[in-house]
Amino acid sequence: MTHSRHEPTGHAAMTMHQLITADGNRVADEVLDPFVSDIDDQTLRNLYEDMVVIRRIDFESTALQRQGQLALWPPMLGQEASQIGSVRALDEDDFVFPTYRENGVAYCRGASMGNVLGVWRGTSNTGWDPYELNMATPQIIIGSQTLHATGYAMGLVLEGKESLSIAYLGDGATSQGDVHESMVFAASFQAPVIFFCQNNHWAISEPVGLQSHVPIAGRAPGYGIPSLQVDGNDVLAVLAATRWAAHRARTGGGPSFIEAVTYRMGAHTTADDPTRYRGVTELEEWGAKDPLARMRTFLVNAGKLDAEAESAIAAKADAVAAELRDACINLPDPEPMSAFDNVYVDEHPVLDRQREHYRAYLASFDGSTTAASEAPTAMTPTSMTQGRAS
Incomplete structure (x- = not known):
């Protein structure tokens, strides 16, 4: 038997949890279903709207970079469900420790478009006041935010608070020592931290199969941290999985690890050319699993999304894109x-x-x-x- 160079192999099989299939059908999952039993039609539409808006943010920002208005941009195309599903499971007082790619998360936490783009235009060293959004500014150093998240969570325990921290990381970051040290401390002190790994299959040009020969979520139990592997292109499943982890954190269960299996459909950054290291058929395969397309199909088939609602969502995306472009071009030069x-x-x-x-x-x-x-x-x-x- 041969294996794809970029798919994990080995004997440590894991269940891929899913609630909405790639063709838009709702399926049952005994682990995840209890955590989304309260989700109504409006919430489902809101999740879809969030994904449409942040994809538009991504397209507009990429265009601005190509037009010379931004120095760089890290696309999140294809990872919308992972970002939206996870951030919408959090409470306002939970603290987020992102990488440089969680600009969709920043939008949902209330960051202005000017604050999101200042770093990428070069007018500021940081994006926003972390204590206004309960979200740290973008972290470029791979994996170091997991140390910050774990330390913050340990502080929450010492202060007797019921909130949590969440660290976003990619599949490549799991090869960094910082991540492993973070998990050791988190397990030892039962810190209320969620390690949310977006396995987008590529650490720049290196496939995930070189990072791990077993599912990435299978690493966490070795540290004594429960984990779930979830379809990262299924926004409802990601929401449920993050709620599962948040419940554990808030009730004294300690840390959790989530592997959201998704795909980076765009470039690593706008300075990257992914055609040099991945094939067209791979992109086509994952394009058929597009997180927005599957959610739209599910909503339409279930009678939860009509033309009027779609028009309103498109108008919201247009308005955010216009705000983003205006904010970018009018960012003042720093003193x-x-x-x-x-x-x-x-x-x-x-x-x-x-x-x-x-x-x-x-x-x-x-x-x-x-x-x-x-x-x-x-x-x-x-x-x-x-x-x-x-």
């Missing part, structure tokens, strides 16, 4: 001295010296000889050493 803001919590002498050097450097462009003559002496390796010795 040069703001580069020194929010570096340390407290004042730091080295940063103070750097700030004054840079202030004098900027002043030199005003043609002021006074500013140049009063500029601090440049720091040489010798003077830096002497400064430390004193």
Whole structure:
């Protein structure tokens, strides 16, 4: 028997939990069904609307990058169900620790379009105030957000709070030491943290089969962490799975691990060319499992989505896209001295010296000889050493 180079193989089989099939049919799942028994027609339409809107955000942002308005953009095309299903299972006081791709999650947490795009346009170092949204700003360093989420969750236990943290990560991140250290601490201290892995099958150009020869969700039980593998293109199943994990966290059950099996239909970032490492047939295969198409089919067949509702959803997506484009183009350039803001919590002498050097450097462009003559002496390796010795 031969195996696809990018599909996990091995003897550790797992059940792929699902509630809506790729062709839009509702199926039963004894594990997940109890966690969505309260979902009504309006909630189902809202989930679909969220996915339509964030796909439009993705398309508009990709277009803005191609037009030179953004330096970079990390597409989330194909992963809408994983992002929407998981974030809509959270409470407002739960804290989210994302990667750089969870811009759909940020939208649902209330981030403005300007805050979402500032990082990618280069006008700010962060996206939003984490404490306003209960969501950390985008993390570029692969896997490190799992450490932050676990530490935060341990703090929740010490403070006696019932909220939780959730760490988003990709399949490639599961090969990082930070992730494994996080799971060790989370299990040891029964921290209320959800490890939400979006297995989109590619860690840039490396297939998931090189990351793990068994299902990724099968790794977590080795640390004493219960896990579920769920169809990541099924928004209702993802919602149920995340509710399952959230219930465990809130009732003293400790950490959980979810592997949402999905697919990155777009590029890793707009600087990437995925045609160099994956075939057309693979993209066609996953295109048939599109999360938006299956949810629309389910809703239409069940009589839960009519032309009027679809028109309203399209209008909402248009409005968000227009807001996004306007916010992006009109983002103000940052003040040069703001580069020194929010570096340390407290004042730091080295940063103070750097700030004054840079202030004098900027002043030199005003043609002021006074500013140049009063500029601090440049720091040489010798003077830096002497400064430390004193």
